[in-house]
Amino acid sequence: MPNDGFRRRRDFIPRILFPMAESAQFDPIEVTAELTNEIVRHLIGLKRESAKLDYKASLDLAESRDKVECCKDIVAMANTAGGYLVVGVTNKFETVGIAENVLASLDEAKLRQQLRSYTAVPIDVFVNRAIELEGNKFGIITVLPTRHPLIVFEANGEYGKNPDHKIVFRRGEVFVRHGSSSSVWTQADVTYLYRRALDRDRAAFTREALANSSAESGDGLVDKTEQLLRDDPTKFATAIRQMIRRQNG
Numbered sequence: 001m002p003n004d005g006f007r008r009r010r011d012f013i014p015r016i017l018f019p020m021a022e023s024a025q026f027d028p029i030e031v032t033a034e035l036t037n038e039i040v041r042h043l044i045g046l047k048r049e050s051a052k053l054d055y056k057a058s059l060d061l062a063e064s065r066d067k068v069e070c071c072k073d074i075v076a077m078a079n080t081a082g083g084y085l086v087v088g089v090t091n092k093f094e095t096v097g098i099a100e101n102v103l104a105s106l107d108e109a110k111l112r113q114q115l116r117s118y119t120a121v122p123i124d125v126f127v128n129r130a131i132e133l134e135g136n137k138f139g140i141i142t143v144l145p146t147r148h149p150l151i152v153f154e155a156n157g158e159y160g161k162n163p164d165h166k167i168v169f170r171r172g173e174v175f176v177r178h179g180s181s182s183s184v185w186t187q188a189d190v191t192y193l194y195r196r197a198l199d200r201d202r203a204a205f206t207r208e209a210l211a212n213s214s215a216e217s218g219d220g221l222v223d224k225t226e227q228l229l230r231d232d233p234t235k236f237a238t239a240i241r242q243m244i245r246r247q248n249g
Helices: 004-017 021-026 037-046 064-080 100-105 108-116 187-211 219-231 233-248
Strands: 053-056 083-087 125-133 136-143 157-159 166-169 175-178 181-184
Touching (some): 021 064, 021 175, 021 187, 037 136, 064 083, 064 108, 064 136, 064 157, 064 166, 064 175, 100 136
Parallel strands (some): 053 083
Antiparallel strands (some): 083 136, 157 166, 175 181
């Protein structure tokens, strides 16, 4: 059995090898639209932030600062791997809960409208305010991974007046999760996310081609074909051409 020191070092390895958005693939949190009591307890009890988990002591969407910062985190999570924003836990992982008026501001329809003012594509985001644990009330925002290649900000996100004016994100910028923070993407992120989008498109084409072909079907064949695509794109292209010839032949 490895000691705690070894486990800590082992858990840190992915962050060293993949310091950018790609490291999110090692985050064990599974993001789902269905929020159960078990998931809620797990998220609040983790007491650590990650690419897929962000704690906020409070979040008032009626306040410009909170609105802009929240939209930044949601878009970054959607671009990376999805995630959860848990409202009512401090950055020191204290479960303080939130007041009724703050809870009331966490309106899903309003949040979606605010996101639309900054982005051109819809984001799958869900707000759950009916959460009570050990006498405290919490809000959880669930963000699913985007179905689009990327979400680009279409307008500046800013708040405050001089000398306290702050621009959080600018039109044309792409934000992703770098560990537990939301940041503008880097060249490493561009490479990873482009490759990921390409793999998705190829996988979708493979499934559609197989579904429309008279060849053997089934999940096993799909998995084998996708593996061939990853390992040897040239052989994959040859196989697709042969399949099309059989269909037309």
